[in-house]
Amino acid sequence: MGAVLMQRSLPLTQPDVPAGVRLRPQAPDDADALGALYWDSYPKGVAAVDLEDAVEEMEGVFAGEYGTPVEQASLVVEDADGTLLGCVQTVTSPPWEGIPAVPFVIELFVHPDHRRRGLGTLLLLSAAEACHRLGWESIALNAQEETSADAFHLYRRLGFTEISPVGAVDG
Numbered sequence: 001m002g003a004v005l006m007q008r009s010l011p012l013t014q015p016d017v018p019a020g021v022r023l024r025p026q027a028p029d030d031a032d033a034l035g036a037l038y039w040d041s042y043p044k045g046v047a048a049v050d051l052e053d054a055v056e057e058m059e060g061v062f063a064g065e066y067g068t069p070v071e072q073a074s075l076v077v078e079d080a081d082g083t084l085l086g087c088v089q090t091v092t093s094p095p096w097e098g099i100p101a102v103p104f105v106i107e108l109f110v111h112p113d114h115r116r117r118g119l120g121t122l123l124l125l126s127a128a129e130a131c132h133r134l135g136w137e138s139i140a141l142n143a144q145e146e147t148s149a150d151a152f153h154l155y156r157r158l159g160f161t162e163i164s165p166v167g168a169v170d171g
């Protein structure tokens with residue numbers, strides 16, 4: 001089994017931001033810190049080859065290599081010192097086939113030391129809320145059921161359901 005395409009209608013309710021953290025749009029200057037966070041957030045060998053590759057991936061996100069970034073729905077959560085703890089990245093028109101024509105969440109990651117505090121949920125719901133404010137009626141994402149069981153569980157809990165790729169023929 002590989003990636004599972006999921007979609008959720010909007011709006012979704014936005015949770016309160018926990019004390020001690022701040023939510024803000026990501027910016028190109030974050031690429032180095034985001035690369036380090038991305039590298040730390042996935043099991044080795046799953047997302048990037050090494051730290052340099054992880055930074056390049058993040059630079060590629062800003063450069064539009066994975067679709068046109070939706071700035072309002074591409075957010076970081078940071079602590080009081082400005083250390084990045086988590087990130088959600090959303091695009092339109094991603095370069096893959098079968099994706100519905102709605103905002104597509106290409107990344108969601110939270111540092112392992114800061115999980116299970118609601119930050120992943122906060123990021124995803126905040127991105128969803130931003131998309132709703134922009135006039136969209138749903139968002140979509142890919143879940144890797146095998147390598148990202150926590151994420152898959154989170155998406156299901158928030159009401160995301162599996163859909164068939166656009167253009168796929170059932171049966």
Ligand SMILES: CC(C)(COP(=O)(O)OP(=O)(O)OC[C@H]1O[C@@H](n2cnc3c(N)ncnc32)[C@H](O)[C@@H]1OP(=O)(O)O)[C@@H](O)C(=O)NCCC(=O)NCCS
Pocket residue numbers: 041042108109110111114115116117118119120121122142143144147148150151153154157
């Ligand atoms: C998926 C991921 C982003 C979730 O981040 P997170 O910050 O731990 O997410 P949350 O804290 O919002 O939710 C995770 C769990 O913690 C629980 N939780 C939330 N707040 C909590 C709190 N204060 N105390 C205890 N548990 C809490 C949630 O109920 C949830 O559990 P459930 O899904 O079993 O119901 C994170 O695991 C991650 O970065 N994984 C690696 C990258 C990845 O796989 N990304 C997705 C690619 S498809």
